Amino acid sequence: MIFPENFVWGAATASYQIEGAVKEDGRGQSIWDTFSHSPGNVAGGDTGDVACDHYHRYADDVELMRELRLAAYRFSVAWPRVQPDGTGPANPRGLAFYDRLVDKLLSAEIVPYVTLYHWDLPQALEDRGGWTDRDTAYRFAEYAQAVHDRLGDRVHHWATLNEPWVSAFLGYGNGVHAPGRRDPGDAMRAAHHLLLGHGLATARLRELGARSVMLVVNSAPVLTPAQVNDPDARPDQADAAGVERVHALLTRQFLDPVIHGRYPAQVLEAAERNGGTGHVKDGDLRAIAAPIDQIGINYYNPCVVEASPGEPADAAWPGSEGVRFGGADAPTTAMGWPIVPDGLSRLLVRLSHDYPGVPLMVTENGAAFDDVVENGRVHDADRVSYLDGHLREAHRAIEAGADLRGYLVWSLLDNFEWAEGYSRRFGIVHVDYATQARVPKDSALWFRDVITRNGL
Ligand code: IFM
Numbered sequence: 001m002i003f004p005e006n007f008v009w010g011a012a013t014a015s016y017q018i019e020g021a022v023k024e025d026g027r028g029q030s031i032w033d034t035f036s037h038s039p040g041n042v043a044g045g046d047t048g049d050v051a052c053d054h055y056h057r058y059a060d061d062v063e064l065m066r067e068l069r070l071a072a073y074r075f076s077v078a079w080p081r082v083q084p085d086g087t088g089p090a091n092p093r094g095l096a097f098y099d100r101l102v103d104k105l106l107s108a109e110i111v112p113y114v115t116l117y118h119w120d121l122p123q124a125l126e127d128r129g130g131w132t133d134r135d136t137a138y139r140f141a142e143y144a145q146a147v148h149d150r151l152g153d154r155v156h157h158w159a160t161l162n163e164p165w166v167s168a169f170l171g172y173g174n175g176v177h178a179p180g181r182r183d184p185g186d187a188m189r190a191a192h193h194l195l196l197g198h199g200l201a202t203a204r205l206r207e208l209g210a211r212s213v214m215l216v217v218n219s220a221p222v223l224t225p226a227q228v229n230d231p232d233a234r235p236d237q238a239d240a241a242g243v244e245r246v247h248a249l250l251t252r253q254f255l256d257p258v259i260h261g262r263y264p265a266q267v268l269e270a271a272e273r274n275g276g277t278g279h280v281k282d283g284d285l286r287a288i289a290a291p292i293d294q295i296g297i298n299y300y301n302p303c304v305v306e307a308s309p310g311e312p313a314d315a316a317w318p319g320s321e322g323v324r325f326g327g328a329d330a331p332t333t334a335m336g337w338p339i340v341p342d343g344l345s346r347l348l349v350r351l352s353h354d355y356p357g358v359p360l361m362v363t364e365n366g367a368a369f370d371d372v373v374e375n376g377r378v379h380d381a382d383r384v385s386y387l388d389g390h391l392r393e394a395h396r397a398i399e400a401g402a403d404l405r406g407y408l409v410w411s412l413l414d415n416f417e418w419a420e421g422y423s424r425r426f427g428i429v430h431v432d433y434a435t436q437a438r439v440p441k442d443s444a445l446w447f448r449d450v451i452t453r454n455g456l
Contacts, residue, residue: 001395002455008111008406009451010072011065011428012364014118014162016048017415019078021055025093028084030120031130031171035178046421052413053436058101064429064438065412066108068448073110074363074408075101076118076162077147086122086139090146098147102154113363113408114155115216116144116201118162119171119178119418126179131190131197132172134279140197141204148208156211159296159363160201163218164194164254174315176419184318185275192279195257199288206290216296216363217254220303221346222247228304228328228340238307242323246305249319251351259355261289270319294405295355296363299344299390301337304328333386334368334424341389348397348404359403365390366410368417368424371441378430378441387443391456409447413438 016032036047054061065073079086081094098114105112117140125136144160161167170177173187202213222243226233235243248256248266256264262285263271271277308324317325328338348360367386371378387409398404414427422433428444431437450456 001392002453003395004398007454008072008361008408009454010070010074010110010113010406010408011068011412012074012113012408012410013054013412013415014076014115015078015081016051016118016120017411017417018052018054018413020048020050020053022049024055025081025097026084026091027078027094028080028086029123030078030080031123031126031178032120034123034126035180038180041180042419043421043423046416046423048416050433051416052431054413055097057436058097059104061413061438062101062104062108062110064440065105065110068428068440068444069451070110071451072113072157072406072408073105073412074113074115074159076115078120079117079143080120080122082146083122083143084124086125087142090150095147095150098151102151106154111157112155113157113159114147114151115159115162116140116147117160117167117197119167121179130172130179131167131193132186134193134196137193137197137200141200144201145204145208148205148210152208152210158205158210158213159216160198160213161194162216163298164191164198164215165218165250167194169316169318173318176316182315184313184315188271188274188318189279191253192284195254195288196284198258199290202290202292203287212293214292214294214296214361214363215254215258216298217251218298219251219347219351220299220301221343221350222250222303222305223328223343224306225304225326225328228302228330228338231342231346238309242305242307246303246317246320246323249317250303252354255295255351255355257285257288258292259289259295259358261285266319274318292358294359294361295351296361297347297351298364298410299347299362300365300367302328302340302343304338334370335420337367339367339386339389341386341393342396343393344390345393345397345400348394348402349400352397352402359405361405362394362407364408364410366426366428368426371425371430373430373432373439376439378439380441380443383428383441383443384446387447388456391450395455
């Protein structure tokens with residue numbers, strides 16, 4: 001099973017999850033510093049203060065990437081390193097870290113894919129309303145320019161936001177993520193302002209000459225329990241309407257405005273029921289629809305729903321009244337997420353149908369398992385099997401016509417898994433947090449061979 005020529009193979013990480021060094025070189029405070037230091041928010045009271053100490057160990061980490069033959073590395077820039085208070089002149093010492101990282105990657109012949117926002121909003125902006133404040137979108141475009149001004153001569157692949165659904169609905173809806181706010185109307189407003197920030201930043205990056213810009217969404221096929229194991233199962237009318245509504249809330253809420261310049265009816269209805277649509281101003285949808293070059297897809301598991309009359313909306317899903325979210329009849333990862341590899345092909349095929357002409361890239365896919373180090377090795381057969389299954393489905397989607405350009409595994413390193421702290425390990429490289437020793441797991445060696453063969 002061989003992938004197309006020039007298929008991009010790599011791994012992904014994010015700033016707050018791996019960097020540590022939260023007080024170094026003038027970095028300001030982010031919402032995740034505040035949130036993780038507030039008792040009760042993160043398992044075990046873990047914080048990103050040290051994480052994988054990548055800020056100091058980046059050169060060795062890039063050497064490891066070279067040994068694993070990665071062709072691409074997707075990392076994020078911490079906004080509070082660049083603008084400690086979220087506005088104003090760029091902090092050259094903060095940018096210098098990414099300068100060094102990019103140079104090191106290029107010397108290892110690894111193509112940098114830079115994500116501008118992977119959830120570490122400067123706390124100073126949150127104090128002014130965060131993503132519920134329209135001004136944050138304009139500040140984001142300015143920040144994007146500051147990063148491009150410093151790295152744009154060497155970085156050609158840009159992602160604006162990582163998973164705006166998570167930022168909006170876990171950050172402002174159910175409060176499981178920073179900043180920990182819980183208001184459905186705030187969540188809907190945050191989602192719109194994130195999109196506006198994406199559109200403004202995209203236009204700015206293009207003016208500055210960026211070659212490729214994408215938006216990265218967390219997406220999933222929305223399925224009834226019966227459809228999980230039987231793609232041909234036909235849901236009844238109520239279930240089918242629930243499935244399409246949740247698909248609109250999860251995926252179309254972001255991709256329809258960006259690609260088609262309009263919100264789906266189900267999203268407008270959800271906004272109407274939760275504070276209205278007054279935050280959507282004239283011209284916003286035109287700005288949001290600034291052309292992009294690729295859609296980044298982060299896929300882990302399907303979203304399983306069925307109609308349940310009278311069910312109130314889930315706090316993370318304004319507009320989901322009458323729908324119950326459930327599990328699937330499938331094995332699970334250490335996150336409790338069902339393992340359904342063909343969810344990936346079903347998703348990619350649908351997205352290529354709904355957004356024709358826009359290439360896709362799997363910007364995250366991977367799994368947490370309870371790994372153990374034995375005699376200096378980690379035999380993570382469960383992760384190898386997860387990755388193998390999903391790559392087969394990625395290939396199947398390509399054969400079915402999806403324009404899939406690459407696959408980035410989540411994650412290069414075990415890291416700070418947000419509200420789960422360090423209790424969940426997603427890396428293909430094991431990190432001993434006491435010594436910071438890195439041990440490539442069997443999955444890393446397996447992935448290196450996949451890259452070398454350009455296939456399975
Ligand atoms: O760790 C996260 C990442 O930051 C965003 N996508 C999902 C991963 C696993 O939960």
